[in-house]
Structure formats: C-alpha cells, structure tokens
Amino acid sequence: MISILADVSARLRCASGRALLTLLVCLAAVSLFGVDGARADDQSGSDPVVVEAVRTTGTKELSRFVIDVSQPVDFTIFALDEPYRLVIDLPGMDFEVEHGMGQVERALVKNFRFGSFSGSRSRIVLDLTDPVRIIKAQTFPPVDDIPAKILIELEAVEQDVFVKETMKDVMHVDVDGTIDDKRLAVAAASSAVDEAPPEDPRPLVVIDPGHGGIDRGATSRSGLKESELVLTFAKALKKRLEKDGHVRVAMTREKDVFISLSKRVAIARELKADLFVSIHADTVRQSYVRGATVYTLSDKASDAVAARLARQENRSDLLAGLEIEKDDDVVADILIDLTRRETSNHSALYSRTLVGALKSSIRLSKTPERSAGFKVLKAPDIPSVLVELGYLSNSKDQSALASKAWQEKAVESISKSMRTFFLRRSTQSSGLIAPDAG
Ligand SMILES: [Zn+2]
Known part of the structure; x- marks a missing residue:
C-alpha cells in the first residue's frame, strides 16, 4: 500500500548551520514532493524493491527501527528538529505494509510515515519522542528465508547533542556496509547492544x-x-x-x-x-x-x-x-x-x-x-x-x-x-x- 507524504514538504525545514549536503537534500526533497508519484516503479524496468515489514523495538533509552526489504538497498538518513525527526531516503519501493501501521508510539519512535515520490524514490519519516544519536545504520543481505533488512539503532541523548551531532551530516549507507560517516562507526563500536557481526546477522x-x-x-x-x-x-x-x-x-x-x-x-x-x-x-x-x-x-x-x-x-x-x-x-x-x-x-x-x-x-x-x-x-x-x-x-x-x-x-x-x-x-x-x- 502506498501512502503519500503530502505533509512533508510543508514541514521540511533546513535549519541554518547544517552541512551543505543536508541543504541540498532538503531542497531536492521539497521539489520532488511536488511531483505526485502514485507508484514506486523502478525506472530500470526490473521489479521494484518491496518493503515487507517495519517495526520498532527497544526502550526509551535505546531503540531499533527495522525495515524488512525484498533486497538490500542503499539509503540516506538525516535528522531534523522542531519536532525531532529522522528522514530515511530510499530508492523506489512498494510498501506492502498496513496503511497507518506507523501510528503507534513505541520506544523512541512516536510514529512514522512512509511513501513514494517521483516514481523512483521513497521516504520514511520518523517522528521521535526525544532527541537521539544514530549509533548504527546498516543494510543487511537476506539469509535463507530471512529477508534483507535496514537497521537503524538510536540512543536517547540531550538536545544539544542532537543538534550538534545528529543533525550535522547526511549519512549515506551502502549495501556493502560502507557508512559515509566515521562518527557512526565509532558510535557503533561503543554500542552496548552490539548484535551478531554485521557480515552475518544470523543468530x-x-x-x-x-x-x-x-x-x-x-x-x-x-x-x-x-x-x-x-x-x-x-x-x-x-x-x-x-x-x-x-x-x-x-x-x-x-x-x-x-x-x-x-x-x-x-x-x-x-x-x-x-x-x-x-x-x-x-x-x-x-x-x-x-x-x-x-x-x-x-x-x-x-x-x-x-x-x-x-x-x-x-x-x-x-x-x-x-x-x-x-x-x-x-x-x-x-x-x-x-x-x-x-x-x-x-x-x-x-x-x-x-x-x-x-x-x-x-x-x-x-x-x-x-x-x-x-x-x-x-x-x-x-x-x-x-x-x-x-x-x-x-x-x-x-x-x-x-x-x-x-x-x-x-x-x-x-x-x-x-x-x-x-x-x-x-x-x-x-x-x-x-x-x-x-
Ligand atoms: Zn548425558
């Protein structure tokens, strides 16, 4: 099911002092949201990636946001304040999840919305209950019948940390696990809730x-x-x-x-x-x-x-x-x-x-x-x-x-x-x- 993020363009704010890249992404998003993409068709002609499930787990201190996808994808993540939000930008996706499923508050995620725009791009916006630091952002390949996943791990922090660190950059995460942000790797290494080695997430x-x-x-x-x-x-x-x-x-x-x-x-x-x-x-x-x-x-x-x-x-x-x-x-x-x-x-x-x-x-x-x-x-x-x-x-x-x-x-x-x-x-x-x- 597709839900269009009609309200996002009006609410996107590109605060001053943020990295130029963030500004560019914000501007791009505003213009893209003007185009009503009803369906996320991959322009290359192959099958679009399917979002099979989305869930939040964890606590008010430490939360995980997990997206099950039919194949691994690159994504970009950045933060906005007033209110505290995270924006995950993805390639064109079909959302085969229940409409309105993101409306229940869980852990640090107050709610989330998802949708496609311009036919070739999709976005998930998380409204947060508190300021956070991203301690892990990774994409995992499928293993047997366990689908591919995008994992975002969040830790509650003070407001000034959110503004100074979380909002500082746009992070680009590649399918091969490369994270275009060294801070994230350091934070992940010190994370208290490390999962199985990233190269093999199976228990x-x-x-x-x-x-x-x-x-x-x-x-x-x-x-x-x-x-x-x-x-x-x-x-x-x-x-x-x-x-x-x-x-x-x-x-x-x-x-x-x-x-x-x-x-x-x-x-x-x-x-x-x-x-x-x-x-x-x-x-x-x-x-x-x-x-x-x-x-x-x-x-x-x-x-x-x-x-x-x-x-x-x-x-x-x-x-x-x-x-x-x-x-x-x-x-x-x-x-x-x-x-x-x-x-x-x-x-x-x-x-x-x-x-x-x-x-x-x-x-x-x-x-x-x-x-x-x-x-x-x-x-x-x-x-x-x-x-x-x-x-x-x-x-x-x-x-x-x-x-x-x-x-x-x-x-x-x-x-x-x-x-x-x-x-x-x-x-x-x-x-x-x-x-x-x-
Ligand atoms: Zn025995």
Whole structure:
C-alpha cells in the first residue's frame, strides 16, 4: 500500500548551520514532493524493491527501527528538529505494509510515515519522542528465508547533542556496509547492544554433544555409548542447520575429547551464542521410561528423575579428576538478576518450542518438559536447554537412537524449532505479530 507524504514538504525545514549536503537534500526533497508519484516503479524496468515489514523495538533509552526489504538497498538518513525527526531516503519501493501501521508510539519512535515520490524514490519519516544519536545504520543481505533488512539503532541523548551531532551530516549507507560517516562507526563500536557481526546477522547456536574422552556417559545393554551417539547426532544436526541456513552453528566438541561442564558454558559465552543446546541420551533406573525430554535450568528439580539425572550429569567433571567448582553462590546471585530472568524466560520459550516441534516427529516422554540444576545450563545470558533424545536404558529408545531415519526426523524438527524460536523471540521483543512460523 502506498501512502503519500503530502505533509512533508510543508514541514521540511533546513535549519541554518547544517552541512551543505543536508541543504541540498532538503531542497531536492521539497521539489520532488511536488511531483505526485502514485507508484514506486523502478525506472530500470526490473521489479521494484518491496518493503515487507517495519517495526520498532527497544526502550526509551535505546531503540531499533527495522525495515524488512525484498533486497538490500542503499539509503540516506538525516535528522531534523522542531519536532525531532529522522528522514530515511530510499530508492523506489512498494510498501506492502498496513496503511497507518506507523501510528503507534513505541520506544523512541512516536510514529512514522512512509511513501513514494517521483516514481523512483521513497521516504520514511520518523517522528521521535526525544532527541537521539544514530549509533548504527546498516543494510543487511537476506539469509535463507530471512529477508534483507535496514537497521537503524538510536540512543536517547540531550538536545544539544542532537543538534550538534545528529543533525550535522547526511549519512549515506551502502549495501556493502560502507557508512559515509566515521562518527557512526565509532558510535557503533561503543554500542552496548552490539548484535551478531554485521557480515552475518544470523543468530548463533552452540550445540553441545554431552560427555566425551574419559567420560563415556551412559552405555546401553548392547554397548552403545552415549558420548559417541550424541556426537554423531550433533554432527548430523549441525549439517542440517548449515543446509537450512537460518542460524550459524558451532559445537563445543567435534571429537571424542573431554570438556569440563564449565568449559562448555565458557565456549558458548565466548562465542556470544544466542542459544545453547546440550545433547544427551542417558540411562535412568526405570527401564520403562522412554522418549525425548527437554530440560531447562532450575534451582529446584521438577521431579525425582530430573534431580537424579542432573546429579549424574554434574558428576562429569569428577570423572576427569576436576574439582567441582564452588560457583553455586555466584549462580544464586545471578539467578535473581534481570538477565537471568530474561534468559530463563527464553530458555522456557525454546523448551516449549522444541517440544512442540519434536512432538510431531519422534516419541516424547510422559513429561517432556522438565527442569533441574544442570551445571551445563548455567550461562546467565544464553538461553540453554539439555535434550535427552531418549534413554539408553530403554530397548526401544536404544533402537530408535541408532536408526538413521529416526535421526533425520529429529534433526529436522530441531532445525524447525530453532527457526520458530528466533522468530518468536524477535516478535516478543518487538510486540508485533509475526507470520506463523509453524
Ligand atoms: Zn548425558
């Protein structure tokens, strides 16, 4: 849908003392707005770029304005005051977003308007609630089925900073990430909310095949070893995720080596993982217990089976002669802080999403969502789950786990669950309704 910014030309003000370039853009805009462009047809004759979604996320201190586009485009951004505004100039676009969707105030954006003019140019105008500094302005290429994006990150500042810095220049941002403004690069580097590296905005998943080396984990009656089985599974999962392409993947181990539980957590934190998934296939006393279970961290176990399993898993470091680290006090402190709570919410969200996805493809245990004090799930800032694919103490699970067909179904569901999770997570934080990810 197209909305014409009829009111903009009257409201554009080119304050004195601004860079000459701003003046030129303002003048150009005023003259261009006199021409009524009803549709944004690309003059080169190829398909016009489509704006698929626009959203604001964040807080009154730090906000993100995100534009999903059908292909990456160059853009220009500059600021105006009285009232505080940002103007984003784009090539000709078709706006396939709801008319009037920019009217809800969110974070630092009071409202926004969009439209096309002169057939070959488009503009988005953001009315701001407060003066801001632009700390990031970037265009990202599409990745798999995640559309290309324009990201503008804003930080609330005093009025004089807005006038002196934000209004100083017109910034031109190229598709290849070049920003024609050094201030922006410096500000982005000091930004407290840095995202994934700009060259690859996809979330990073760390897969943690349990046990390894001296710690063989559980062993089935027929001699299947948990440490080997989960490594094979984790490699298959990694391959699948790389093929699907919606996340980046790393593993805590790719060989039969021992890695302490705290080291596994440290690896995920060093890599700044967005999700940590530990893979296991343990034994439990009750041989009739079967099916997959997803565990999240809790200082109180959800039931006796979970408590026992966590104790069993946490012994892993003892096997290698490592002392159990006295980190419980620290963890208790962390448990009450905000990060921990948000992480815990996200872990629960992923656990639910994963169980939902696995339900349709493999057998689950009677209570597929459980919690206990697993050391390996204690990263305070990374949503973490431990998946028991099945129990090697159950003969049916044991045959399932050894089967290629079962493995394929399971990795497909896990890949799907991650796609859904990251979509839901971004939707939650933006407060917008995203397309159903299934
Ligand atoms: Zn295990």
